[in-house]
Amino acid sequence: MILEQLPINWQNKCQEHGFTTSSPIQEVVFSPITNQKNVVGISPTGSGKTLAYLWPSLLKVKPKAGLQLIVFTSSQELGIQVAEVARDWGKDLQLTVQSLIGGANIKRQIERLKEKPEVIVGTPGRILELIKQKKLKIHSADHLILDEADQLLQKGTVEFISEILRQVSNTAQFSFFSATAEVALPAIQKIVGTDFELHDVTKITQTNDQVTHYFLQYPKRQVVDALRRMSHIKEFQAFVFFNQLTELGITEEKLLYHQVPVASLASDQTKELRKLALSKFKKQELKELLTTDLASRGLDLAAIPYVINVEVPMTKESYIHRAGRIGRMGATGTVITIVQDQTIKDLKKLTRDLEFPLKEIFLYEGQFSTTPKEKSTFSKEKKEISQKSTKTNKNRLSQTEEINLKKEPKKKSKNKQKNQKNKGARKKVKA
Template identity: 30%
Template structure:
C-alpha cells in the first residue's frame, strides 16, 4: 500500500519545492505516521530505526516551525554521537537549502569550543549536538534556549545506554516548558518511557516496522574452534570480498588486535573503538564511508550512530550476549531493498547465545561450514577508491562543490570518478577512483581551489 505524497501536507512552498527537487515524492512509513502530528504541534514518541527516514520527518517538522527572520535558536536536536549529529545537520541543511537565511549549527565535542561560541554569537535557527557539548554551551551562556520551539531527542535509547540521562535532564531544564518535544528511539524500554513521561505532554505514540525485513539479510552461523577464530574470519573476508564490511568485537582490546592482525595480513582495515581520539575517529569513518577502506572492526559502543550506505556485510567475530544487540548489528546491512549478508562465528561457549537469537527472532539458525584457511601475508582485495587529504576546510569557505569543480574542470577528472567529499573545519577529504588517484593528486597540487593553493596528499593513516 502506497504512503501519501508530501504534497498532501500543509508545508511552506519553498520547503515543499525543495523536497520535490530532492526526488522525494511519497513519504516513508515513519514520515507518514509522524509528520501530520508534528505539523499539528503535538508531542510525538516514535519507534524507528536508523535508515527509516526519521531524520527527514523531524527535520521537515522543525523547519516548518521556524521564523527565518529571527536569528534565535528555535529548534534543537540532541544526538548520542558526533557522527550522527553531523549526519542530521547535513540532512536538515539539505532540506532547508531553498529556504532563505536558515542557519544550522553542529555543537559537538572534539571541535574547538571558541569557534562554536563565535558562530552562536552571529545567531542560529537550529542547533544539533551531543549532550555534553550542549550542556557546556548552556553553562557558559553561549547557547540560550528561551526562544526554543522544537526539541528533538534522536536515538534516545542509545543516549540512555551511554549514561546521558542526567545531562539530558540538565540540558532540557534550560528549555521553555511550552515547546514541542519529539522523541525518536529504536526501542521502547522502560527508561525511554520514563524519559517521555517526564518531558513530553500527551505525546502521540507511533511505531513502524524496522527499515529492513528479515529476508533482506542472509544470516549464516559458522561453528569454529576457539583457536581458529581469526583464520575463520580471514576465510570469510577472502571468500566474500565485500567492499564494505563491519566486523563486530565485544571489547576494545579484541577490536584493535583483530584489526592489527588483518592489516598485517594485507587486508584494507581500520579499527573503531572508544580509545580513539576524535580526529582519528573522523578519519577512520571518512575512509570507510567513501569506500577507500573495506573493513571496519568496531565495538558496539563505538559504532553507535554509524549509518553507512550500501554496507554489504556484517560479521560477528564474537556473538553479543544480548540478542537485541545482534539484531541492531545485522540491521546495518540489507537496507533500502538491497540484499545484506550477516555472518557469525560461534564457539562452543556461544551456542546458548544462538538459541537466544533464534527465540528472539523466531527463526532457526542456518549453519555453514568454514573451509580451512591460513591467515598470512599476501596481497588482498584492494578497495575501489583512495582518499586525498586537503589542508583546508570550512574555515577557508571551502565547499564540496569547490573541490569537485577543481577536479572536473582543468583537472580532466570525470565526475563519476570522484566519490564522497567530506569537508571539516580545517581539512577536507575526497575519494577518487584508485586508477585516477595520481592524476587527481597532481591536479589539486598544481591547481587552485577557490583561488588558493592547498597542501594535498594521499591519506594513508
C-alpha cells in the same frame, strides 16, 4: 501522501534524491509533530527516521528568530550526519544549522554561535559544556528531538539530558526516535509524563526483508584468521562489531600485520582519526571497519553488504542496531555472528523474539557457503579422488594379503612342529 504537502522546492529535492514515496514512519509522525504533539516514533533501522522528524520540525522553524530546534544525537558520527541532512533541507528555508559535536574545536563552535542558528544538532556533553560556559542559551528552544532516544536516556547520558532540560520552557515540545525506543519509555515518561503519542510502525515497515542472518561456528582463538579469510572474498566489505574495546585493538593489530586493509572506529580515538576511518570505508579503501556499538546507531553508509559480529552481542537491542547498518531502505545484506559450542545457545536465545530465520553458514574454499564442506561440489571432487585412491590402496592391500596368505601355512606348520616337540619334551621331563 506527505510528499505532496511539502514545499515545491522540497518536492523537487525529493525527486533529485529519488524519493517517490514516503515511509510509514514519515507518514504517521508528520501531522502530530506539526501540531506540537509530543511524539515517540519507533521504526526499524534504515526506514527514514531522520527525515521523519526533520521535515515537519524544520517547517515550523522561523528564519532569523533565534534558536528554536535542538536535535540530540548519541554519537559524534551520527551528529555530523544529521547536521548535514538538516543543512541540506534547511537551506531552502533560509535556516542556519549549527553542529555542536564533542571532539570538535570548541572555539570554532563558539565563534559560529554568533551567527545565531535556528537549529542546533549535537551531543549532550558538548551542548551542556557550552551552556555551563554561558556561550549557549537554549531557553528559546521550543522543540527538542532525541535521536536514538533509548541510548541517550541510559545511565551516563541521561544525567546530561536532565540538566539540559532544566534550561528549557515547560511548554517545550519533545520527540523521541529509535528502532528500540520502547525500552526507554519509563525514562521518557519522567520527562513528559503520559502526554505523548506513541507511533510504532515496526510491523508494517518492510525494510530488512532482504537481509539474511547467519551464525558461523569458528574457534575463538582463530577469529582473526576467519576475518583474514573473509577479507579475500570477492566484493566483501563489512562492519565488524566487538563487545570489548581491548579485543578490537588486539584484532586490528593482528589484521594489519597480515596486511588486511582495515581500520577501527573507537571511542578512544580523536575525531580526526574516526573521520578518516569512515571516509576510507566509504571510498571502499577498507575491507573491514572494526568497531563497537559506537557505530551501531544511525550511521547511513550505502551498499555495505556485511555485518560481522565476532561474538554474540550483549543485548537484543545491540543486535538490532548492528544489523541495521545494512539493508537500509530495502537494500540486500548479510549478518554473520561468529559462535562456538558454548555461545550458540546465547545467540539463539537472543534472537528468539526477532522475526527472522537464523541459519548456519560455512567459510571455506575462499567463500561463504550454506552447505557443509563434505556436501559441497569441491568436496565431492575431493571425495571422488579420495575414493579412487582408497580403491587403489585396497587393491594393493589385497595383493599383499594374497602373498602373505600363501606364506602363512608354512609358518603355521613350523610352529606346530615346534610346539609338538616342546610338548613331548615336557612330558618326558615330567615322567
